[in-house]
Amino acid sequence: MAQPLRLNRKIDLSAPARSYGEAGYAIVNAVLDAGSAQRLRDTAGACREWSLVTVIEGQHREFVSAEMERLDPARRTAFEALVAREARSGFCYLYDQLNIYERGRRGTLDDPGLAAAAALIASDAFIDLGRRLTSDPDIRFADCQLTRYRPGHFLTAHDDFAAGKDRSAAFVLNLTDDWCADFGGVLQLLDTTGDVRAGLTPRFNRLTLFKVPQPHAVSVVAPYAPGPRLAITGWFRRDPEPAI
Numbered sequence: 001m002a003q004p005l006r007l008n009r010k011i012d013l014s015a016p017a018r019s020y021g022e023a024g025y026a027i028v029n030a031v032l033d034a035g036s037a038q039r040l041r042d043t044a045g046a047c048r049e050w051s052l053v054t055v056i057e058g059q060h061r062e063f064v065s066a067e068m069e070r071l072d073p074a075r076r077t078a079f080e081a082l083v084a085r086e087a088r089s090g091f092c093y094l095y096d097q098l099n100i101y102e103r104g105r106r107g108t109l110d111d112p113g114l115a116a117a118a119a120l121i122a123s124d125a126f127i128d129l130g131r132r133l134t135s136d137p138d139i140r141f142a143d144c145q146l147t148r149y150r151p152g153h154f155l156t157a158h159d160d161f162a163a164g165k166d167r168s169a170a171f172v173l174n175l176t177d178d179w180c181a182d183f184g185g186v187l188q189l190l191d192t193t194g195d196v197r198a199g200l201t202p203r204f205n206r207l208t209l210f211k212v213p214q215p216h217a218v219s220v221v222a223p224y225a226p227g228p229r230l231a232i233t234g235w236f237r238r239d240p241e242p243a244i
Contacts, residue, residue, distance in 0.1 A: 002043075002112035005036040005120040007129060016209075017133050020169075025189060025198060025210035026133050031173065036120075037205040041175045043113030044146060044230040050096035055086050065096050080152075093155040096148035101234065105244050117146070117232060130236040133209055136168045141241045144171075144234030149185050153229075154220040157190060159213035166239035167212040174202040175230040184222045185229035190215040202229055 008030050016026035032040065050065035071079065086092040103109045104118025120126055121144045131139050160170050172187060179185070179202050187200040187208055194215075200208045210216065212235065221229055 002116040003035075003039065005040055005116050006033050007031060007036075007125050008033045013129070013132050017135065020133050020209060020211070021135060023198070024214060025200070025208065027200065028133070028207040028209070029203070030205050031129075031207040032205055034205075037175075039113065040117055040120075040232075041177065041204070041230070043111065043117065044148075044175045044232075047098060047111070047114070047146065047148075049098050049111075050148060051098065052094070053097050054083050054094045055092045056082050057086070058090075087154070087156055091156055091158050095153040095155065096150065096228075098146040100146050100232070101143040114146070118144075121232065121234060127236070130169065130171070130209070134169050134211075134236065136236070136238070138238045139168050139236045140238060142171070142234050142236050144232050147229075147231050147233050149218065149221045149229040151221050151223045151225055153185075155218035157194070157215055157217040159215050160235070161213045164239075165235070166237055167235040168238050169209050169236045170212055170214070170216075171234055171236065172200075172202065172208045173232040174204060174206045174208070175232070176202060176227065177204045178226070179203060179229065182222065183225040183229075184219045185225070186219045188217045188219060190217065202231060 011028060011030060016028050020026035052063045052065040052068050054061055083094055100109060100114055100118045104115060109115040109118060121142050127139060127142060130142060131137055160167060181201045185202055188196045189198040189210060191197045
């Protein structure tokens with residue numbers, strides 16, 4: 001059993017909560033205690049159970065990431081052309097993910113570190129953090145996935161509205177060391193004209209939070225990025241938690 005992951009008890013939420021109320025988003029640096037952040041970073045970096053997710057012909061598709069890496073060049077080029085065509089025409093994404101929320105609820109997370117991550121997001125402390133930052137007492141639970149953006153990965157503009165899911169706020173818990181905006185993978189909050197009103201760099205142990213619905217995108221990770229952009233991403237939700 002892995003050591004539990006804990007929030008940083010010394011953080012002051014007054015300024016982030018004020019930012020959320022005024023601008024619709026908040027940044028909380030050093031959100032986990034130092035030891036927890038390092039253990040979670042190491043767990044994410046060692047994960048090997050990734051699914052590559054994207055949109056092809058308007059449909060969500062999932063592939064085993066390791067198998068996609070073994071595609072011959074011709075098939076890889078054809079796949080990338082399909083994804084690029086989708087991205088030019090509308091909503092699209094390309095990144096690796098592991099749904100730790102669903103697997104945690106079903107008890108199928110074999111890795112103790114990932115199980116600890118699922119427990120953190122499900123904890124009363126984390127839900128209370130979401131309520132305090134958003135001033136939304138109706139938040140009931142949070143769901144999440146572990147995400148990995150490698151060079152060429154991206155997420156085009158959308159607003160996170162999902163029918164049947166009463167999402168109050170989206171969150172990103174960043175787990176990558178030494179990242180800068182030049183490497184891409186920047187969370188971009190958009191205004192009504194499509195201009196970027198805020199660009200939030202995925203700094204290590206930073207929690208970013210924004211209201212739903214809110215137009216946003218994640219910029220393409222550069223080919224010269226020193227490694228993948230790792231994060232736990234998810235939503236604080238008001239609707240009853242789905243039955244298993």
